[in-house]
Amino acid sequence: MVVSQKARTLREVRSSDYSLQTVKQEMRKNLIGRIEEGREHFPGIIGFEDTVVPHLENAILSGQDIIFLGERGQAKSRLIRALSNLLDDEIPAIGGCEINDNPFNPICKRCSDLLAGEGDDVEIEWLDRDRRYGEKLATPDITIADLIGEVDPIKVAEGRYLSDELTIHYGLIPRHNRGIFCINELPDLAERIQVGLLNIMEERDVQIRGYRIRLPLDVFVVASANPEDYTNRGRIITPLKDRYGAQIRTHYPRNTESEIAIMEQERTQFELDGTRAVSVPQYMKEIVAEITRLARRSPDINQRSGVSVRASIADYESMLANAMRRAIRLNEKEIVPxxxxxxxVLPALTGKIEFETVEEGREEQIVERLIQGAVLAVFNHYFSLGELEPVVAKFKAGYAAEVSDM
Structure with missing residues (x-):
């Protein structure tokens, strides 16, 4: 909700038309508004319109916590970051608060004392949606201090007791109070850290060095994970798994059109590209997309780790780069792959996939077969062998065509 003239004190906020809402209420309200207006709320997401997005909308409308399951390169992080579009443009918070405390109902001791002393004259700051979103890649070495908090020895040295709430240096999750916090690759968190996360999500308390603080945080915690790790036999504690209301499965593009659209959208573009026109035949785009699609079905490639859409993007960029290099050398005004x-594309592709074999030199052979298979598949889509019989007959009769290496 946008207030026409920003309030600077709690008194001014009270006199405005601002109404207090939780993060889930706020996101739900804005999603409903966008659906009613027909506005796009997850920009840049391609191929999920009829699969992932409806489940995500339902989860937000029902106020459920969400975990996204999918292999690498399935736009999980981009989808999660797009959730910040459903936050209000700005919200008021008590000025200087580490955890973005609600001016109407503060939960930290510092803000409670400030409100008791200054009343409605408490200074207000406004938080935009970018400051209300945060994320962290889970690794085994993450500690409770990183996510939740730790006792600050400097504050203790200043004369405060260990049991004093003001001695706590808050971690990432409390610092994103009244916002969205994402944990990528959730199962990689150590079990004791998962227990701490469960306490925040379910019990709404924080336990630091045995000292328990009742801290009813208003955080929309979203997570992502690889499906293989997110099982009862995997590395996630069952109570935390049960806490997520919606388990949404992502996927790779299900058709060539979506893969090509992502390639065009995500490829790196430079300002100087306009000096030479780039003209990419449709069949060349289809071949690049088909290389990735064949890799996702190849027994020579580790399918558990997946073949990211980034492979298609990197292949497309490498193909365009070689076409540009040729155009520069031959002084051509148009770049045509x-x-x-x-x-x-071999260097780009080999860096994006994991091979099942460890035999020396075998990787290049596998990639070459993928390229040949992709060319053949696209060729067969456009032509049938019967149509080309006259051409084949000419070559069999001794005709030849000379082409340059460039």
Whole structure:
């Protein structure tokens, strides 16, 4: 909700039309408004319109915590970051508070004391939606101090007791109070850290060095995980698994059109690209997309780790780069990729996939077969062998065509 003239004190906020809402209420309200207006609320997300997005909308409308399950490169992080679009443009918070405390109902001791002393003259600051979103990649070495908090020895040295709430240096999750916090690769958290996360989500308390603080945080905690790790036999405690109301499965693009659209949207573009026109035949785009799609079905490639859409993007960039290099050398004004550019995607592709084999030199052979298979599949889509019989007959009769290496 936007207030026409920003209030600077709690008294001014009270006199405005601002109404207090939780994060889930706020997101639900804004989602309803966007659906009614027909506005896009997850920009840049391609191929999920009829699969992932409806489940995500239902989870937000029902106020459920969400975990996204999917292999790498399935837009999980982008989808989670797009959730911040459903937050209000700005919200008021008590000025200087580490945990963005609600001016109407503060939960930390510092803000409670401030409100008791200054009353409605308490200074207010406004938080935009970017400051209300945070994320952390889970690793085994993450500590309670990183996510939740720790006793600050400097504050203790200043004369405060260990049992004093003001001695606590808050971690990432409390610092995103009244916002969205994402934990990527949740099962990689150590079990004791998962227990601490469960306490925040379920019990609404924080336990630091045995000292328990009742801290009813208003945080929308979203997580992502690889499906193989997120099982009863995996590395996540059952109570935390049960806490997430919606388990949403992502997927790779299910058709070539979506894969190509993502390639075009995400490829790196430079300002100087306009000096030479870039003209990419549709069949070349289809070949690049088909290389990735074949890799996702290849027994020679580790399917548990997946083949990211980033593979298609990197291949597309490498193909365009080689076509541009040729155009510069030959002083051509137009950049047009050819089939002969495809072998130059090898460095990009081998860096994006994990091979099942460890045999020396075998990786290049596998990639070359993928490229050949993709060219053949796209060729067969456009032509049938019967149509080309006259051409084949000419070559069999001794006709030849000379082409350059460039």
């Amino acid at each position: 050819r089939v002969s550019d495809l072998p130059y």
